Amino acid sequence: MEMAAASSSATESGLTERRGIPAASFVEDVQSYLNQSGLDVSSALAFLQERLQQYRVVEMKLLAQQRDLQAKIPDIEKCLDIVATLQAKKGSGEALIADFEVSEGIYSRARIEESDSVCLWLGANVMLEYSCEQATILLKKNLENAKASLEVLVADLQFLRDQVTITQVTIARVYNWDVHQRKFRQPSPKES
Template sequence: MASSSLSTTERRGIPGAQFVEDVETYLTQSGLDVNSALSFLQERLQQYKLVEMKFLAQQRDLQAKIPDIEKCLDVVATLQAKKGTAEALVADFEVSEGIYSRACIEAADSVCPALLQKNFNNAKASLEVLVADLQFLRDQVTITQEAQNASKR
């Protein structure tokens, strides 16, 4: 068996891990001894873990943001539906965490949901890309851990 001759790929700046089929060939080709290779692989795992923590934080932020934008879009749709009627809209909104206020919106001459819709679409697209990035990153962690385990044998 020989180490994989496929070049490692990268995704959005995340370096791809090289699949190692034969440790001796890998060490010879990389010019590393076992300890240096293990040190390199451990450092790479730490880098992957840091990026994963960053991505997970971004994912949490987006998952919290999307429902807020949807609520705003619902309010705008309600305002558009009441446009031109004399009926006022009473809405409760959060001023600060746990502090709410009530507003009475009597006339909404212009309501434009385009920016909200754009933000919603961008947030959904960003979340999809982030999920794919996380999957790629997890694959690289698995490959690196396997290479590390093979080098220890």
């Protein structure tokens, strides 16, 4: 994103970006903003609208990542529960009866005898066999990483929403300032 024209106030507050998302600057004095940026009103409004659109694109990407993580976390937790159940049944001589999904909406029943290992999907059509202990360690680490990533995404989304609000307010301020300036530049009906 090219953000040169609106960065002066952002540096004053000390925050210029968050993980590649540029900070928007609140414009108190529109005339000074236009003078410092070297833009006329229509160019400034076009720049701000473009910035707003860039924020929206980033927001869509972050929301998609958030949805993926929110779906992934329960899956990891289920896997942890299954591995724990297998470990609990170990040594009891009792088989575990489980229903598993073969295809979307199609299930089959399986009888799982005592096992020292489980197979985990790693992604990209890769499955590896792990001991139950190794699987538990890996799944707990993946769960921690997913939760930490989700926290960062939530913070990024909040930062982004703040930048969208600041940019929308700046657009309104520039537009209103321009309307006000045009009103004073037009001759009054008494002068005509």
